[in-house]
Structures are given as C-alpha cells and as structure tokens.
Amino acid sequence: MARACARLFAHDDGRRLRAHLHALTLARHLGPDASDAALRHLEGQRALVAHLDRLIDEGRGSPAL
Incomplete structure (x- = not known):
C-alpha cells in the first residue's frame, strides 16, 4: 500500500491533491x-491525511517521522 501511495502522489495531479x-x-x-463535533x-x-503522508x-x- 505504501508503494502505491508513493506512486499515486508522485505525479503533478497527486501533488496537487x-x-x-x-x-x-x-x-x-x-x-x-x-x-x-466540528473539532472531532x-x-x-x-x-487520515497524516496517515497518507x-x-x-x-x-x-523515507523514514517515518
């Protein structure tokens, strides 16, 4: 899954997203x-975004932070 995410976000559209x-x-x-509720x-x-990162x-x- 990690390699798929890296490939997906490696291109221009992925970087923009x-x-x-x-x-x-x-x-x-x-x-x-x-x-x-809004805070949660x-x-x-x-x-979710941090997980994708x-x-x-x-x-x-790269080593995870």
Whole structure:
C-alpha cells in the first residue's frame, strides 16, 4: 500500500491533491466557538491525511517521522 501511495502522489495531479488535502485539514484552524463535533471531525480528517503522508514517505523509502 505504501508503494502505491508513493506512486499515486508522485505525479503533478497527486501533488496537487496532496497540497489541497493539507490546505483543507492541516492548515485549517477552527475558532474558539467551534463545536466539539466540528473539532472531532477535523481531527479525524487530519489523522487520515497524516496517515497518507506516512504511507507516501514509507513508499518512497523515507523514514517515518
């Protein structure tokens, strides 16, 4: 699975998609009035993107952080 992710995200479209996912999740911040449900939802999204990042790094032969 790691090699497949590395291949998928190695091309221009994959890099654009990865940057988009980062912008939607990792670079997004909710305000102090955010509900518990909204916070949990965003954290779940962030966990999924972080998992993809780890798979990509593993597939490229980079050590996972």
